[in-house]
Amino acid sequence: MTQPMHSMPAVDQVSDDTLRRLAGYNLKRAFNVIHADLGEVLAPLDLRMLTFSALTLIADNNGLTQTQLAEALAIKRPNLVVIVDELEGRGLILRNPVPNDRRAHALSATLPGRRLRDRALAAVLAHEARILAVLDPQERLALEQALIRIRGTA
Amino acid sequence: MTQPMHSMPAVDQVSDDTLRRLAGYNLKRAFNVIHADLGEVLAPLDLRMLTFSALTLIADNNGLTQTQLAEALAIKRPNLVVIVDELEGRGLILRNPVPNDRRAHALSATLPGRRLRDRALAAVLAHEARILAVLDPQERLALEQALIRIRGTA
DNA sequence: GAATAACTATTATGATGAATAACAATTGTC
């Protein structure tokens, strides 16, 4: 294996020109900015991006099962269990029995759960407006269209 | 705490209309698609997104320090150590001494490192072309501009 | 109708990404 033989001066400025040409890189960096800000927005409500998404999907789809929720969140069922546990433990959702299938749980949001979701959604919308203020309406639409196109059917 | 009192029918189709209105949600889903595909592309080269980015930045910025690299990757210095350890252990990069500062390491890519980077970059560019095939050139430019704008100075 | 297959939620476990705290060695400053 090659060894460092001689000393070497440090570089003055770091260039990421190569990576900047990659959509994946730009996507990740933009997402980091949004994620960091969103984290601060949701923290006072004791929610994270994932728990907010889960709570919203449950409130909007009363009676969906955990398998359906995991599918909608694009995560595996085992990883959903702790999330549902947490939301249920805080009294925000319920695991209801399903009439003809004693394996499944029909998830539903409680009144406190729906109230928290409403407050969180308002906060998230304000956060989005703030983040997207650097884009005009036309650019926002173009961004949304492109992202949805990339996501495709997945 | 409220208890589930009665059974409840499951829902037929799950709607994520609320979340789809959020740029952060669309961004994450699009990133997931790219990340999954990129993982498969880089796996044969024994690279991940992060190690590829690190190797590229080192090859493009000969002599940068770990602090500079961590800054460029937007990660904390402690998390960079294992990445540099791995790349160095595989003989792809070197930790060279810096003339006037015996604390710092000037990172540089070895010949095998530069060769692997070139192969990886070609694979990544092919992957990007495939993923972005759903967008016309105008849409790609709009996406890039919007993402860079959101990222801002961060 | 009994054996078998498939599905639901769960537990256990591991890999990865990313954060903070604490530290030793070194360098810079007053």
Add this chain to the structure above:
DNA sequence: GACAATTGTTATTCATCATAATAGTTATTC
């Protein structure tokens, strides 16, 4: 020379996401 700041490092923690294996239940098939 004392003190502060910087560099890389270790240890630790948390969040996210994946797989394998399991118990209980439902569906299928012979």
